[in-house]
């Protein structure tokens with residue numbers, strides 16, 4: 481395939497997704513790679529195809545002492561530079577191409593071996609300041625082209641369809657939409673429906689939830705969208721990450737951060753926050769995966785200029 485948005489920086493993993501001394505496979509723009517992190521926190525990435533008889537290295541295992549990945553087929557070992565390790569000797573030349581990574585804090589970025597067209601954004605560092613990392617949720621390969629997955633994050637009209645049960649939104653206002661280059665910012669105000677008696681029985685906490693939410697979304701096109709909301713007990717931040725696995729498959733995951741007014745709340749909210757995020761990703765995925773091929777829209781809804789803007793960035797990349 482020809483790469484989607486060549487030269488874009490892609491956030492392919494958070495350190496916590498890699499584990500320690502475990503192979504972690506990613507697919508980016510039609511190519512497979514294996515990543516692993518050693519106990520010192522160094523991260524390595526190689527083309528996933530074994531140069532002997534083309535087995536997937538990510539099905540193999542990591543040797544902690546030699547910092548190598550072992551092929552699952554005939555157990556040949558390769559280091560992070562792609563050199564063969566055999567009988568105590570290290571090959572002079574790499575036999576596998578490494579994938580160049582850019583590591584920013586706990587985030588692993590790559591240009592997929594292409595020349596950089598835009599810098600790695602500093603959006604996460606900026607918006608997560610003073611917050612603690614809660615976890616990763618909604619890690620999923622979605623059947624659907626990158627553009628469809630991208631646009632749903634710029635779509636301010638799908639909450640009453642795609643996410644109807646989750647949010648119960650009555651009204652949705654967008655008082656702010658600013659953009660500059662590949663960055664954009666949106667402020668969204670949502671009014672929720674009054675909870676029904678059944679809702680209150682199911683979840684009495686709902687009574688303490690505000691009727692109106694104000695969220696700030698910031699975009700670092702094309703890799704991510706950040707979504708921040710303040711509520712009575714603190715503040716939550718979700719970083720929605722996307723990258724193209726193939727022409728028809730897109731990887732999604734969400735990094736969750738929070739700032740709680742009381743530290744005791746963190747363990748209590750961690751589970752429910754991560755599971756709510758996973759539900760949102762599932763619902764978006766279902767909408768995307770069931771779409772028919774795109775045609776020119778015969779209807780326009782409010783605030784669609786935000787989505788039109790993102791599509792323009794994509795088409796004019």
Ligand code: FES
Pocket residue numbers: 530531532533534535551552553554555556
């Ligand atoms: S295929 Fe990898 S060692 Fe043979």
Ligand SMILES: [Fe+2]
Pocket residue numbers: 632638642643760764
């Ligand atoms: Fe959504």
